[in-house]
Amino acid sequence: MAFDYDLFVIGAGSGGVRAARLASKAGARVAIAEQVQVGGTCVLRGCVPKKLLIYGAEFSQTFRDAKGFGWTVDWARFDWPTLRDHVQAEVNRLSGLYMNNLAAAHVEVIEDRAIVVDPHRLRLTATGREVTAERILVAVGGHTSRPHDTPGQELGITSTDCFTLDALPASIVIAGGGYIALEFANIFSGLGVETTIVYRGERILRGFDHDIRKHVQADMQRTGVHIMCGSTIAEIAPLGENRKLVTLSNSMRLETDHVLWAIGREPNTKGMGLEAAGVRLTQRGAVAVDEYSRSNVASIWAIGDVTDRINLTPVAIREAVAFVETEFMGRPTAFDHADVASAVFSRPAVGAVGLTEEEARAKSKIRVFRTVFRPMKNILAGNEQRTLMKLIVNAESDRVVGVHIAGPEAPELIQLAAIAVKAGLTKAQWDATCAVHPTAAEELVLMGEPIAHDPEAPA
Numbered sequence: 001m002a003f004d005y006d007l008f009v010i011g012a013g014s015g016g017v018r019a020a021r022l023a024s025k026a027g028a029r030v031a032i033a034e035q036v037q038v039g040g041t042c043v044l045r046g047c048v049p050k051k052l053l054i055y056g057a058e059f060s061q062t063f064r065d066a067k068g069f070g071w072t073v074d075w076a077r078f079d080w081p082t083l084r085d086h087v088q089a090e091v092n093r094l095s096g097l098y099m100n101n102l103a104a105a106h107v108e109v110i111e112d113r114a115i116v117v118d119p120h121r122l123r124l125t126a127t128g129r130e131v132t133a134e135r136i137l138v139a140v141g142g143h144t145s146r147p148h149d150t151p152g153q154e155l156g157i158t159s160t161d162c163f164t165l166d167a168l169p170a171s172i173v174i175a176g177g178g179y180i181a182l183e184f185a186n187i188f189s190g191l192g193v194e195t196t197i198v199y200r201g202e203r204i205l206r207g208f209d210h211d212i213r214k215h216v217q218a219d220m221q222r223t224g225v226h227i228m229c230g231s232t233i234a235e236i237a238p239l240g241e242n243r244k245l246v247t248l249s250n251s252m253r254l255e256t257d258h259v260l261w262a263i264g265r266e267p268n269t270k271g272m273g274l275e276a277a278g279v280r281l282t283q284r285g286a287v288a289v290d291e292y293s294r295s296n297v298a299s300i301w302a303i304g305d306v307t308d309r310i311n312l313t314p315v316a317i318r319e320a321v322a323f324v325e326t327e328f329m330g331r332p333t334a335f336d337h338a339d340v341a342s343a344v345f346s347r348p349a350v351g352a353v354g355l356t357e358e359e360a361r362a363k364s365k366i367r368v369f370r371t372v373f374r375p376m377k378n379i380l381a382g383n384e385q386r387t388l389m390k391l392i393v394n395a396e397s398d399r400v401v402g403v404h405i406a407g408p409e410a411p412e413l414i415q416l417a418a419i420a421v422k423a424g425l426t427k428a429q430w431d432a433t434c435a436v437h438p439t440a441a442e443e444l445v446l447m448g449e450p451i452a453h454d455p456e457a458p459a
């Protein structure tokens with residue numbers, strides 16, 4: 001059967017765009033459909049605009065720190081529309097670059113919503129046109145969740161809305177204790193907004209090393225972010241024209257300008273026609289795929305957040321590359337999801353790779369190395385923020401199996417530490433590496449003695 005395309009990609013985010021370009025360069029006839037704007041979550045309403053807002057928010061601490069170095073900064077004023085509009089201009093510029101790159105790679109861009117009709121057929125919903133493809137790659141990402149049973153939930157906003165707010169609120173209540181909750185707490189509190197996190201568990205950042213969770217929570221509280229653990233938002237009611245009355249599950253009430261739902265993201269599979277085409281979805285509605293990103297239907301593949309494996313941009317890109325190598329370059333390649341580093345751009349920022357202390361302890365005998373110190377700059381600045389660094393070492397092989405950092409530049413540091421962890425280097429090899437002085441990073445190669453077992457560490 002002759003198909004219209006060798007590959008039809010649904011979703012022009014980081015993963016979809018990379019797959020489309022590489023497949024086209026490998027000689028395939030490729031189309032990519034996008035229903036909103038080329039760029040996807042990372043570029044338009046995720047990593048990129050978030051990081052730019054964080055840069056903007058961090059100036060407040062820089063101005064405070066400057067005093068200890070002799071500067072008087074009494075003229076600092078912040079204008080939200082300026083930052084918001086500059087950020088939007090930048091994401092639009094990047095979206096344009098993505099478009100140019102697709103055009104340069106001779107990929108046909110279809111600005112429409114595509115849904116799957118059968119294993120080789122798609123429908124473009126605005127025009128009703130049907131097209132066929134030998135392979136379909138689903139790269140449609142995910143969307144922010146809302147608690148649909150919570151009365152008044154529609155009065156809350158999501159991270160997507162935060163980028164285009166008309167005005168900066170005076171106060172915000174953030175539901176959730178994960179990546180998005182902490183990063184927006186950093187943004188809003190840095191910009192002077194009274195910020196409250198409402199988290200259902202005992203301590204924020206579930207899944208991260210227990211020391212990191214403790215350190216980050218305590219430091220956020222020190223800088224004035226209110227963190228209420230063990231509760232959820234039970235109801236939101238309007239209060240006057242713009243304010244909201246939030247009732248928590250413990251009956252406590254809070255008045256606020258905005259409520260931000262940061263309670264996770266869900267795969268965008270609804271209404272995509274996937275199940276009708278025979279594609280198996282997981283319980284969470286993600287496309288179930290094998291290690292090569294192939295679904296149970298041989299011609300349909302999926303990469304990125306829609307597969308709900310590790311929901312990070314660089315992972316989606318690597319899955320895209322592996323897919324193209326497998327299908328268009330004759331080199332079956334499975335992306336290895338082990339030891340993927342990640343960063344939370346909270347304040348303090350977090351970088352983590354490999355096993356947490358509790359995960360490693362459950363697998364083998366370990367040695368734990370830990371240091372907590374006040375970065376040099378903070379001393380003159382009169383800034384109490386401390387850095388925590390932790391290495392988890394397999395006691396038998398001496399391999400460093402986990403690195404956890406909370407503090408300034410942790411996301412930058414963890415990228416480099418991840419090379420050593422991925423390469424399987426031993427603690428002796430880390431120690432043989434000469435320090436770079438004076439840096440915070442040098443502490444990573446100067447941790448001499450393992451700590452005694454921490455009785456507070458979860459077993």
Ligand code: NDP
Nearest residue numbers: 176177178179180181200201206262263264265311343344
């Ligand atoms: P996360 O999974 O990181 O956090 C969700 C938070 O919401 C958790 O604290 C969770 O609690 C809580 N939660 C979940 N359901 C409910 C509920 N019904 N009621 C109350 N609380 C609830 O999701 P995010 O939304 O923060 O981010 C989504 C994903 O996007 C991340 O997992 C990450 O993969 C990616 N991301 C990555 C970033 C980065 O790389 N820097 C930045 C932003 C997002 P509990 O812990 O108890 O489950």
